[in-house]
Amino acid sequence: MLKSYFSDDVEAGIDEAGRGCLAGPVFTAAVILPRDFSNAQLNDSKKLTAAQRDKLRLVIEKEALAWAVASCTHSEIDKINILQATYKAMHNAISKLEIFPERLLIDGNRFKNYKAVPHHCIVKGDGLFASIAAASVLAKTHRDEYMLQLHHKHPVYCWDRNKAYATAIHVEAIKKFGLSPYHRKSFQLKSLQPQLIFPEN
Helix, strand or coil, rough: CHHHHHHHCEEEEEEEECCCCEEEEEEEEECCCCCCHHHHHHHCCHHHHHHHHHHHHHHHHHHHEEEEEEEECCCHHHCCHHHHHHHHHEEEEEEEECCCCEEEEEEECCCCCCCCCCCCEEEEEHHHEEHHHHHHHHHHHHHHHHHHHHHHHHHCCCCHHHHCCHHHHHHHHHHHCCCCCCEEEHCCCCCCCHHHCCCCC
C-alpha cells in the first residue's frame, strides 16, 4: 500500500521517464494529490501494463490538485548531459504547477535544489509514495505517447514497442540504418560506432 504523504506540507511527487533511452526526450512529471487520494491500482509505472497506466493517467489528471509534465529534447541532453537535462525538466515541471509546493518528493537518489523548497530523494519512491507513483505514470504515458508519434516518422526502430530503450531490435536497427535525427549522439554504443551512418537532420 502506497503512503499518502511524507509530511503535513503540500507535497509534489516528481519522477522521470526515458532517462536511459537511446533516442527522444526525457520526460518528467510533478503531481500534487489530495491528501485523501486513494487508488488501489496506483503503483510504480514499471509494474503496470500500458492499459493500466493509460487508465490511471486519466484519473490522476482529473483528481490531482495540480499536475504538470515537462521534457528536455535529445539535443539538450547531448548538450548538457542526461543528468542536468533531467534536473532541468523536473524544474520546468515544478514551475508549471498551478499550486506552489511546500515540499518535493523526488524518485531516486539525486536532485538539484529548486529555489528554497525542501526536497527528499527517495530511492524507489515510485513504489512507496502515491504522489511519486502518480508522477511516474504521467511521465511514462506522456513520453510513450510522444515516442509513438516519432515511431510513425521512423518506423524501422520499432519505437512503438521499445520506446527507444536499447532492446535487441532497436540496436540491430541502428546497426542497419544508422542514427535517426532523434537519437542521442552522446549515448552512442561504442561497439556500434564504426557501423553507424549519420543521416542529415
